[in-house]
Amino acid sequence: MLALAAGALGGAEPRPAPGMIRVPAGVHRPLVRSITDAAEVPVAAFDLDVLPVTNARFLEFVLANPRWARSRVKRLFADGAYLARWAGDHELGSNAPPDAPVTDVSWFAAKAYAQWRGARLPTLAEWEYAALASPTGPNGAQDPEFRARLLRWYSTPDDAPGRVGQGTPNYWGVHDLHGLIWEWVSDFNNSLVTGDARGDGGLERDLFCGAGAAGARDPSDFPAFMRYGFRSSLKASYTVHNLGFRCARDPAPTPR
Amino acid sequence: MKTHRNTPPAIAAGVLLASLLLSTPTRAADPAPGGAKAKPTDPEVRTEERAVLTQAPLVPPPITRKHPAKVTVEIEVREVTKRLADGVEYLFWTFGGDVPGSFIRIREGDQVEFHLNNHQGNKMPHNIDLHAVTGPGGGAASSFTAPGHSSQFSFKALNPGLYVYHCATAPVGMHVANGMYGLILVEPKEGLPRVDREYYIMQGDFYTTGRYGEEGLQGFDMNKAIDEKPTYVVFNGSVGALVGDRALTAKVGEKLRFYIGNGGPNLVSSFHVIGEIFDNVYQEGGVVATQHQVQTTLVPAGGSAMVEFTVDVPGTYILVDHSIFRTFNKGALGMLKVEGPPNLIVYSGKEVDATYIGRAAEAGSDAEKRMASLKAQVAQEIKSNPKIAGLNKEIEIEKGKAIYMQTCFVCHMAGGEGIAGQIPPLAKSDFLASLTKEDYIRGVLLGRQGQIVVNGKTYNGIMTPLNYLTDEQIANVLTYVRNSFGNSGEPVTVQEVTRIRAEVPAPPANKFE
Numbered sequence: 034m035l036a037l038a039a040g041a042l043g044g045a046e047p048r049p050a051p052g053m054i055r056v057p058a059g060v061h062r063p064l065v066r067s068i069t070d071a072a073e074v075p076v077a078a079f080d081l082d083v084l085p086v087t088n089a090r091f092l093e094f095v096l097a098n099p100r101w102a103r104s105r106v107k108r109l110f111a112d113g114a115y116l117a118r119w120a121g122d123h124e125l126g127s128n129a130p131p132d133a134p135v136t137d138v139s140w141f142a143a144k145a146y147a148q149w150r151g152a153r154l155p156t157l158a159e160w161e162y163a164a165l166a167s168p169t170g171p172n173g174a175q176d177p178e179f180r181a182r183l184l185r186w187y188s189t190p191d192d193a194p195g196r197v198g199q200g201t202p203n204y205w206g207v208h209d210l211h212g213l214i215w216e217w218v219s220d221f222n223n224s225l226v227t228g229d230a231r232g233d234g235g236l237e238r239d240l241f242c243g244a245g246a247a248g249a250r251d252p253s254d255f256p257a258f259m260r261y262g263f264r265s266s267l268k269a270s271y272t273v274h275n276l277g278f279r280c281a282r283d284p285a286p287t288p289r
Numbered sequence: 290m291k292t293h294r295n296t297p298p299a300i301a302a303g304v305l306l307a308s309l310l311l312s313t314p315t316r317a318a319d320p321a322p323g324g325a326k327a328k329p330t331d332p333e334v335r336t337e338e339r340a341v342l343t344q345a346p347l348v349p350p351p352i353t354r355k356h357p358a359k360v361t362v363e364i365e366v367r368e369v370t371k372r373l374a375d376g377v378e379y380l381f382w383t384f385g386g387d388v389p390g391s392f393i394r395i396r397e398g399d400q401v402e403f404h405l406n407n408h409q410g411n412k413m414p415h416n417i418d419l420h421a422v423t424g425p426g427g428g429a430a431s432s433f434t435a436p437g438h439s440s441q442f443s444f445k446a447l448n449p450g451l452y453v454y455h456c457a458t459a460p461v462g463m464h465v466a467n468g469m470y471g472l473i474l475v476e477p478k479e480g481l482p483r484v485d486r487e488y489y490i491m492q493g494d495f496y497t498t499g500r501y502g503e504e505g506l507q508g509f510d511m512n513k514a515i516d517e518k519p520t521y522v523v524f525n526g527s528v529g530a531l532v533g534d535r536a537l538t539a540k541v542g543e544k545l546r547f548y549i550g551n552g553g554p555n556l557v558s559s560f561h562v563i564g565e566i567f568d569n570v571y572q573e574g575g576v577v578a579t580q581h582q583v584q585t586t587l588v589p590a591g592g593s594a595m596v597e598f599t600v601d602v603p604g605t606y607i608l609v610d611h612s613i614f615r616t617f618n619k620g621a622l623g624m625l626k627v628e629g630p631p632n633l634i635v636y637s638g639k640e641v642d643a644t645y646i647g648r649a650a651e652a653g654s655d656a657e658k659r660m661a662s663l664k665a666q667v668a669q670e671i672k673s674n675p676k677i678a679g680l681n682k683e684i685e686i687e688k689g690k691a692i693y694m695q696t697c698f699v700c701h702m703a704g705g706e707g708i709a710g711q712i713p714p715l716a717k718s719d720f721l722a723s724l725t726k727e728d729y730i731r732g733v734l735l736g737r738q739g740q741i742v743v744n745g746k747t748y749n750g751i752m753t754p755l756n757y758l759t760d761e762q763i764a765n766v767l768t769y770v771r772n773s774f775g776n777s778g779e780p781v782t783v784q785e786v787t788r789i790r791a792e793v794p795a796p797p798a799n800k801f802e
Contacts, residue, residue, distance in 0.1 A: 114409065114437050180511075181498075187463075188380050188498075188508035190370045192410060215412075255511055258460040259413065266414030266435040266458075273436045274409045 049080040053282065054206045056081050059171070061158035064257045074158045081155060081163055082279035084197040084208050085216065086146065088119070089131035091138070094146045096123060101142060111139040114272045118193070132196045134214050134277040140269040143217045143278040154219040155281035157264075161257075164211065166204035173203075174254065183256040186212045194275065211256070217278040221264040331400045331445065333357045340401075342391035345525045346537055348487040348548060349394040352476050357398035364391060365406045366415045366434075366456075366469075373495060373521060374528035374620060375691040376504035381526070382413065382456070382467040388526030389491035389552060390454065390471025397449040397478045402441065403428065409437030414458055419444075420591070421452035421473050429457040449477035451574035451593040453550055462554050466496055466514050468526060470552030472593060477576045484597060485543035491550035492558045492588065492610060492621065493526065494519035501619060502695065502762060517555040522615040524608065524623045528695060531608065531623030541629025544599045553590030559611040560594065561585040562625065564604070571595035585611050600627045602636045607699075617699060618757070642709055644746060657742075661723040668722060682768065682780050689769025692762050696755060697770075705774030711750060713743040716774030720744070726781050729767045730789040733758070760786040 049055045060073040095101050102122040106115055117137045120126025129135075138146075140154075147153050155163070167173030173180070198208045210216070251257075267273070337359045341349040367386050373379040384390025395401060405417050414435050418427035422444045431442035456469035472491060496514040497507035501521065513520065524531055531537060539545055551558045561584065569578035570586050574593035580586075588594050600606075608623035609616040616622045631638070694703070701707055705715035715721060720743040724732070736754035740747060758766070764781045771778035 112438075117409075177512075184511055185508050187412060189506070190368070190380050253511065253515060255460045255463055259463075262459040263414050263435075266433050266438075268435075271435055271438065275412050275436065 047284070049284075050282065052083055053080040053280075054083050055079075055284065056159070056163050056205050056207075059162050061162040061165075063158075063161075064251070064254060064261055076158050076162045078284055079155070079159055080282040080284060081159070081205075081207055082281070083202070083206060085134040085214060085277050085279045086143075087132055087197055088125050088129045088135045091135040091146060092123065092125060092131075094149055098145065098149060101145060106142070108270070110141040110270060112270050112272050114274075115139060115142070117272070117274070128193065130196065132198075134194050134197055134209070136194060136214060136274055136277045137272040138217075138277065139272050140217050140221065140267070142272075144219070146278075147280045150280060152280035152282045154217055154278060157218040157220050157223060159281055160210075160216065160218045161260075163205060163207055164203075166207075168201045168203055171204050174251070180254075180256065183211050187256075187259065194277075215260070215263055215273065215276040217276065218264070221267055222269075331357070331359070333398055334359045334400045337361070339363075340393055340395065342385065342393060343489070344385065344387045344391060345389050345489040345491060346531065348392055348474075348489050351480065352394065352396045354396070357396065357400065359400045359402065360395050361402045361404070362393055362395075363404040363406065364417070365408055366411060367408050368411045368413065370506065372527050373497070373507065373523075374502060374695065376688075377497070377499075377502065377528075378506045379495065379497065380467070380506070382411075382415070382464060382469050384417070384454070384456075384469060384471050388468035388470075388493065389489070389550060390469070392471065392489045392548070393454075393473040394476065395446050395473070396476045397446055399446045399475075400443065401446060402443045403432070404439060404441050405432045405434050406439045407434040407436050411436040413464075415456050415464065415469065416440075416458050417454055418457040419452060419454040419473055421446060421448065421450070421454070421475050423447050426457060427454075433458065446475045449475045449576045451475075451548055451550075451571070451595055453552065453591050453593055455552065455591065462514060463509060463511070465552060465554040466494070467509060468493065468495075468552070470550070472548055472550040474548060481546070481576075481595075482597070483544075484546040486539055487546045487548065488537050489548050489550075490524050490531070490608065490623065491526075491552055492522065492524055492556075492560070493552040494554065494556045495521040495523065497521065500759070501757060502692065503759070514554070519556065519619065522556060522610060522619040522621040524621060528620035529622075532694075533624075536605070536624035536626045537608075539600050539625060539627045541600060541603055541627060541632070544597065545625075546595060546597045548593070548595055549586075549588055550593045551588040551590050555590060556610075556612070556615070557590055558588040558621075559585050560588050560596075561609050561611040562598075563607040563609060564602075565598050565600070565606055565625075567596040567598050569595075569597040600625075602632050603627050603629045617753070618696075620695070622699070639709060654742075661720070664725065664728075665719075665723045668725060682772070685765045685768045685780055686772055688762075689765035689767070690773070692758065692766040693769055693773075696758070697766065700752075705770070705776075710746075711748075713741065713746075713748045713750075714774075715770055715776070717776065718743050721770075721776065726767075726779065726785060727789055729771070729781060730763065730786050731793055733763050733767065734790055734793050756790075760790065 056079055058078045059076050061076050062073055063070060099105060103116045103119060104122050114137055118129040125131060144154055165172055165174060167176050167179040194214050200208065200212065202208045203210060335356050340360050340362045343349050364384050366384060368380060368382050369386060370378050370380050381388050407415055414433060416429045416433040418429040420427055422428045424444060428442055428444065432440045434440040452473050452475065454471055454473050456464040458464050470491065470493065472489060496510045497520040498510045499507050521528065549560055567583040567586065568581060570580040570583045571577065572579045572594060574595060586594050586596060604627055606625040606627065608625060610621040700712045701715050707714035713720065720741055734754060734756045736752045738751040740749040760783050763786045764783045767781040770776065
């Protein structure tokens, strides 16, 4: 997979940083959009972490940045359940294995981590575009088996996410975009889902009255509805038991 | 008819239990942005209380106060793995830990402060749309809550009636299909007529990746849901939730009220109680008894009904969705057990049990008897052959019993006694004894119709094909039947069922699979 993605690049641009992989340019088709939004959002080539950020990696960040320790973080930037699985400020403990994804982190914390690493959070368009890929192709939207596998996560109880990188990577070589955790994106609150699913459709229909082409791109894309719904339930200070993140970077690396 | 306002002991105990089970939650002191708005006070409200919540089939006690109050309702959303049928588990999304969600009972004019707590172990954001709420989204817009967070909103109960509540988060159908619905009763100012017992029954349809009865943890099947072809249709969240020792109970002479809801997400219910007629029906959950002497009442998806009736005769009454394949093949079956003295004027019980032979019975009956006798000899030969019974036989019998109690007992009854004149007995049946194992298997796969004589009595009914059962389920249930009710016979093996299934003609298309 790595060779395949790298081969598609040509040799001119610098290679992605270790642990990252280059996702070539493409387009993102938003699930829900208003009349002024484009049906297709172009996505430039970007580098993306192969794996979600783990507890071990996040601990390095906390050690280097004491104001992000559990007992010292400002409530404005992370709610009361920040790093709730950890045993202490600088101790992971048995509920937070080092190779499991870090969860219970706020958007502010994720963003600070990414900046510390000289990276950034992926945009919603980048994340959705990368996550559209099934193990066998760049667009898994019409693959019933792929969609059924995504739905299975919601039907499976798990109290704590398992280790990262255990499954099959997707077409771009990225692991765990589905089936392990939810992930923050930089513009998570840029979504049209109000929380009342039926109202969203109603708003669209009002806008398009008589045109008949309203609402969602694909009303049967339940996993996408759940991701959009989940994101719109969040605030930047929220932490959630199944919500972590990974980093992205523009192909020309930001100098540290 | 004699009536009491007293809360029956069973319900009182259940309310207490439900109260204890609602563990005290911890809400962190994170201020909800925008939640600190100064709230206008409602001049009508004179007292404050916390709502008593119950899990189905129990109902909180009637409200006796004569004025509006401020009522705090606190519901915790939990995504929990529970039993959907014997051996079948499902990850339900619930209001209060059970399907259907907790029953909420308030009074017209009450000012309700609603807290929706989304447990931190949940994956999904959730909200609540109460059909009793007047305002955008019925509360959904104000209660959208991420896992590990809590929302609060308030509403005034302007309209009395029995209302459905449900989750309205996208994709809304999936949230409802996973069990996110319940009932809220807004009692009219003048109260409802007194009854002796009240029960809470809510129907729902479920869409599993596996077929009906397929064991293990089942996932949600999106395609079946969109096609509106449920695997299960059940009362109160699982097959058998109101059966056996979980059946509803009453005493002869008591007046009952059922609060019936239908969560859907897809099907409309034709609610019926076999052997009873509803004295009063509050159609679609309104507060006026709009109909009397009703056999079957329609309960829309996302709707409700209240029915009242007095039980006159002891016995077991069966609750069904009279779209009857849902009862027979998908689980929509409950029981009401009524105890007390019989009333022979209202219902005599069986008075005559005589042989009746119609014209069609004569031709071929000698041949049939000869055939039966020959088959009996063959069966005897097979039986007398001392084969190893197999240690698995006991396990197979236990599994087979579970299938029998889901699928067969409605007609053949729990003790295999059948129904006189209608359904032949399986217990000590000379007819069954005359059949080969292959005949047993064919009978289940293809069904059976036409006249048969069992223990000297003639039957001419129809048994529907049960070919949707798996080979293993058929083997086990037949082994159970062949070794229960005084019968004894060799076990039926999965291999035998597989072989016969390949031989028999293709069964009529099953539109549910």
